[in-house]
Amino acid sequence: MAAKASISEECIDMTTPWNEYLSAKYKRSFAYQTVRNRLPVTVTQVVDHLSRTKEEIAQSYGEDAQEEVKQVIGYLSRLKNEMQTNKPLTPLSEDYVDVELWNNFLKKAEQEKGRPLLWFADEWLHIECYLYRRIKEGFLQTRLLREYDPFRHQKEDAFTGSLQAVSVVGNHLLELSKSKEADLERTILQFLKLSLWGNRCDLSISGGKDIAQVENPLDMVSKLDDLILANDLEKVWAAMNSVSSKSQTIDIIFDNSGYELFTDLCLAHLLIEFKLADKVRFHAKRVPWFISDVMEHDFNWILQEMENKSTVPCLPELSSKWKGFVNSGRWTFNAEPFWTLPYSYDKMKEIDSKLYESLGESKLLIFKGDLNYRKLVCEMNWYHTEEFAVALRGFQPAPLVTLRTVKADVVVGLRAGQAEEIAEIDSDWLLTGKYAVVSYSS
Numbered sequence: 001m002a003a004k005a006s007i008s009e010e011c012i013d014m015t016t017p018w019n020e021y022l023s024a025k026y027k028r029s030f031a032y033q034t035v036r037n038r039l040p041v042t043v044t045q046v047v048d049h050l051s052r053t054k055e056e057i058a059q060s061y062g063e064d065a066q067e068e069v070k071q072v073i074g075y076l077s078r079l080k081n082e083m084q085t086n087k088p089l090t091p092l093s094e095d096y097v098d099v100e101l102w103n104n105f106l107k108k109a110e111q112e113k114g115r116p117l118l119w120f121a122d123e124w125l126h127i128e129c130y131l132y133r134r135i136k137e138g139f140l141q142t143r144l145l146r147e148y149d150p151f152r153h154q155k156e157d158a159f160t161g162s163l164q165a166v167s168v169v170g171n172h173l174l175e176l177s178k179s180k181e182a183d184l185e186r187t188i189l190q191f192l193k194l195s196l197w198g199n200r201c202d203l204s205i206s207g208g209k210d211i212a213q214v215e216n217p218l219d220m221v222s223k224l225d226d227l228i229l230a231n232d233l234e235k236v237w238a239a240m241n242s243v244s245s246k247s248q249t250i251d252i253i254f255d256n257s258g259y260e261l262f263t264d265l266c267l268a269h270l271l272i273e274f275k276l277a278d279k280v281r282f283h284a285k286r287v288p289w290f291i292s293d294v295m296e297h298d299f300n301w302i303l304q305e306m307e308n309k310s311t312v313p314c315l316p317e318l319s320s321k322w323k324g325f326v327n328s329g330r331w332t333f334n335a336e337p338f339w340t341l342p343y344s345y346d347k348m349k350e351i352d353s354k355l356y357e358s359l360g361e362s363k364l365l366i367f368k369g370d371l372n373y374r375k376l377v378c379e380m381n382w383y384h385t386e387e388f389a390v391a392l393r394g395f396q397p398a399p400l401v402t403l404r405t406v407k408a409d410v411v412v413g414l415r416a417g418q419a420e421e422i423a424e425i426d427s428d429w430l431l432t433g434k435y436a437v438v439s440y441s442s
């Protein structure tokens with residue numbers, strides 16, 4: 001079959017049919033809005049940022065970096081054009097750890113479809129992941145900017161803009177961990193909710209605009225329970241509180257930097273302090289991803305930034321504690337390439353059996369955020385009443401939970417009639433992060 005070129009030929013004026021994969025080919029879907037409007041804006045913002053900061057970049061990376069910035073800008077402009085004109089997805093070419101895996105994926109998809117993948121014809125998950133990986137490729141084509149993260153400044157601003165909320169949560173955490181009378185279950189549930197609602201603060205949904213936690217988060221989370229549409233928090237607590245014969249390791253698969261990362265680390269702190277885990281393994285991204293996702297430098301930066309913030313006394317204290325967790329191996333940081341491949345998690349066993357087996361050693365896997373959710377439920381337009389365990393399609397290396405605010409039009413595990421009731425009062429309910437789901441499966 002020949003690859004069609006124009007978007008108007010490719011796209012159908014309808015919503016996504018039930019039990020189909022989400023795709024920009026359905027014009028009345030969030031996938032379409034994203035590929036048509038939101039992703040080009042993301043690319044433009046990177047271009048603007050590079051143009052604005054090329055002198056600063058040259059100061060840090062050397063004079064030759066100015067030319068390389070121009071080269072990346074040219075590359076990104078061509079990439080945007082490819083997307084906007086529905087061109088075929090081309091193989092990756094630069095030398096990098098995941099190139100073969102990505103190219104195998106693209107080749108296999110082409111064989112199956114009898115044509116290359118197209119921006120407006122194929123699965124949204126694959127397309128959106130591919131865009132972020134191509135942005136990385138623009139930098140890989142340079143000599144000096146291979147490791148440059150064009151979203152780093154936004155991620156750092158997001159944390160600095162949330163300092164007030166960070167300080168409230170940080171003080172509360174220190175009080176609780178020093179208190180002899182803290183109610184373990186209540187405390188863990190509260191911090192699970194802080195980490196859940198921390199996922200509202202992501203830069204990809206806000207189109208990269210400043211997003212910070214400004215409300216008092218302790219007041220906020222106590223009022224939001226009605227907005228958790230599927231709520232397995234009690235089961236999560238039971239899983240954490242159990243003594244597993246396998247291990248006392250808990251894994252957190254990170255989503256965003258900034259305030260959300262801070263809340264995840266607070267939760268990890270309590271897991272160690274309250275002896276619910278003897279080790280917490282973090283999993284993050286190896287390449288700049290969905291604007292605000294955590295990378296190793298973001299993790300290191302937040303610990304350092306906290307150490308330097310002597311105006312907020314709880315932060316240096318927490319930083320020193322957390323650096324201690326890292327140095328003693330009770331916290332480990334991993335950035336496996338699988339997390340920035342396009343695959344949904346039902347494919348992990350086949351594509352990265354080592355990672356699957358390693359996750360299998362865990363007492364509990366905590367998946368943060370919307371994209372992890374999309375990958376868990378294979379990004380299919382399931383009926384909203386479908387069971388979470390069914391949507392996982394066999395992905396169950398260990399007991400797992402998703403802490404996700406709803407920012408894409410896929411959600412499962414609701415009771416009959418619930419989706420219709422919410423849609424009646426809030427037509428955008430799937431897209432704004434106002435609602436959340438906490439779904440557990442063992």
Ligand SMILES: O=P(O)(O)OC[C@H]1O[C@](O)(CO)[C@@H](O)[C@@H]1O
Binds near residue numbers: 202255290369
């Ligand atoms: O940071 P999160 O929670 O994974 O969200 C990523 C966001 O990016 C999107 O994928 C759209 O670009 C949304 O579906 C989602 O809201």
